[in-house]
Amino acid sequence: MAVYNPKSLKAEEFINDDEIRKTLAYAEENKENTELIDKIIEKARPKKTENGCMCSGLTHREASVLLACEIPEKIKKIYEVAEEIKLAFYGNRIVIFAPLYLSNYCVNGCVYCPYHLKNKNIPRRKLTQEEVIAEVTALQDMGHKRLAIEAGEDPVNNPIEYILDCIRTIYSVHHKNGDIRRVNVNIAATTVENYRKLKEAGIGTYILFQETYHKESYSELHPTGPKHDYDYHTEAMDRAMEGGIDDVGLGVLFGLEMYKYEFAGLIMHAEHLEAVHGVGPHTISVPRVKHADDIDPSAFDNGIDDETFAKIVACIRLAVPYTGMIISTRETEEVRSKLLRLGVSQVSGGSRTSVGGYTEEERPRDTEQFDVSDQRSLDEVVRWLMENGHIPSFCTACYREGRTGDRFMSLCKSGQILNCCHPNALMTLSEYLEDYASEATKKIGYRLVEKELKRIPNETARKIASQNIDDIKNFNRRDFRF
Ligand code: SAM
Numbered sequence: 001m002a003v004y005n006p007k008s009l010k011a012e013e014f015i016n017d018d019e020i021r022k023t024l025a026y027a028e029e030n031k032e033n034t035e036l037i038d039k040i041i042e043k044a045r046p047k048k049t050e051n052g053c054m055c056s057g058l059t060h061r062e063a064s065v066l067l068a069c070e071i072p073e074k075i076k077k078i079y080e081v082a083e084e085i086k087l088a089f090y091g092n093r094i095v096i097f098a099p100l101y102l103s104n105y106c107v108n109g110c111v112y113c114p115y116h117l118k119n120k121n122i123p124r125r126k127l128t129q130e131e132v133i134a135e136v137t138a139l140q141d142m143g144h145k146r147l148a149i150e151a152g153e154d155p156v157n158n159p160i161e162y163i164l165d166c167i168r169t170i171y172s173v174h175h176k177n178g179d180i181r182r183v184n185v186n187i188a189a190t191t192v193e194n195y196r197k198l199k200e201a202g203i204g205t206y207i208l209f210q211e212t213y214h215k216e217s218y219s220e221l222h223p224t225g226p227k228h229d230y231d232y233h234t235e236a237m238d239r240a241m242e243g244g245i246d247d248v249g250l251g252v253l254f255g256l257e258m259y260k261y262e263f264a265g266l267i268m269h270a271e272h273l274e275a276v277h278g279v280g281p282h283t284i285s286v287p288r289v290k291h292a293d294d295i296d297p298s299a300f301d302n303g304i305d306d307e308t309f310a311k312i313v314a315c316i317r318l319a320v321p322y323t324g325m326i327i328s329t330r331e332t333e334e335v336r337s338k339l340l341r342l343g344v345s346q347v348s349g350g351s352r353t354s355v356g357g358y359t360e361e362e363r364p365r366d367t368e369q370f371d372v373s374d375q376r377s378l379d380e381v382v383r384w385l386m387e388n389g390h391i392p393s394f395c396t397a398c399y400r401e402g403r404t405g406d407r408f409m410s411l412c413k414s415g416q417i418l419n420c421c422h423p424n425a426l427m428t429l430s431e432y433l434e435d436y437a438s439e440a441t442k443k444i445g446y447r448l449v450e451k452e453l454k455r456i457p458n459e460t461a462r463k464i465a466s467q468n469i470d471d472i473k474n475f476n477r478r479d480f481r482f
Contacts, residue, residue, distance in 0.1 A: 106152025140178025195243025213265025
């Protein structure tokens with residue numbers, strides 16, 4: 001039997017089934033141990049330091065105890081600390097992105113995904129470079145600056161060269177005042193050599209959802225195709241880091257397996273990356289299985305309700321405070337509202353989950369990867385965020401200034417976020433307001449910008465940000481950053 005070792009490079013040792021089962025038993029035993037629960041919550045709370053604030057995070061065992069706890073008063077406390085951490089490190093900024101589907105050709109048999117090889121209902125499509133330009137132009141016209149590209153796995157139709165061509169094309173499009181400044185990549189597990197090529201192409205985060213950490217279920221849910229290999233898939237982030245990518249994004253597809261098992265696996269994965277590479281995951285995504293062509297979510301036994309989902313998000317926030325959290329348009333406005341307060345730091349907006357969807361007048365349904373619950377336009381999402389006290393941010397500065405991996409973590413810990421991320425958010429929001437917003441959004445937006453400028457502690461940074469925003473408004477200047 002494999003023995004748990006977070007420093008091992010073998011999937012079965014760093015995501016160790018025996019350790020997860022022991023963790024779940026420990027969590028179950030202690031779920032009413034209020035003394036221990038209080039201690040764990042206190043450990044997670046942000047602590048003031050000389051020049052800012054820091055958080056210790058939690059181990060997978062500690063975090064699992066909190067997730068198992070059902071005492072309403074303690075859950076309330078967990079939510080309060082999640083909000084505290086969110087405000088300490090991410091403030092009220094919410095980073096905005098959109099997915100761009102390049103190709104739905106896929107050779108895998110994932111039973112929850114409409115792109116699975118045997119699905120003959122959906123037309124297969126792959127964007128040409130001209131079509132990539134048209135999609136990116138449409139995304140720029142909405143105001144997007146940050147994309148996550150998505151593709152099925154198909155070595156013949158979507159080889160790495162195709163993905164690299166698309167990335168080059170995306171970065172080359174400059175329509176009016178628009179440009180895409182960060183391309184994150186969500187493609188199947190690949191080789192160190194290919195990860196190196198992605199790094200050289202200037203990608204931001206490499207995102208790969210584990211789907212499930214439960215090895216046996218994983219094999220059943222991925223019966224055929226290269227994705228069937230659990231070890232190769234689970235060890236992908238280590239190869240990505242070996243290839244030089246130091247921002248990686250983890251995720252679980254909730255609904256496939258028991259959520260407590262997945263949660264422990266997810267935190268263990270984060271601990272493993274920290275132990276081996278000295279830096280944890282840049283982001284964690286928390287998708288839930290959705291209806292799609294040929295896919296009925298009720299066919300999976302482990303669906304979770306909104307309350308449990310919120311608890312998972314809050315417990316992730318406490319366990320890995322320096323990891324951004326992403327919520328997509330799979331979720332409704334109502335669910336997104338609640339999760340934003342509990343620790344989510346990135347949302348997608350105005351998304352189309354079909355290949356070629358952004359250039360169609362009507363939302364095309366036939367190649368959608370999943371049903372989109374939040375169907376509002378980007379302008380509506382931006383306005384809604386602001387009306388709820390958030391600052392929509394189109395910032396891509398960290399990655400472009402080389403603040404990736406542990407350098408981003410240092411920024412978090414240094415207390416400079418309010419002098420750096422906050423003005424960057426306000427400057428990129430001002431660009432959005434000038435170039436793309438409706439009159440109503442613009443009005444609310446500039447009121448918010450004025451108010452939030454005053455919160456920049458450093459006087460010089462405040463003056464520069466204010467000057468830059470004047471230049472954005474009056475002299476059509478763009479792309480300022482700290
Ligand atoms: N093909 C890539 C891979 O092998 O990882 C990833 C790209 S796929 C387009 C993006 C993600 O969508 C998958 O990792 C999966 O978690 C999610 N997904 C697939 N089917 C879904 C469904 N029915 N509902 C919600 N999310 C789904």
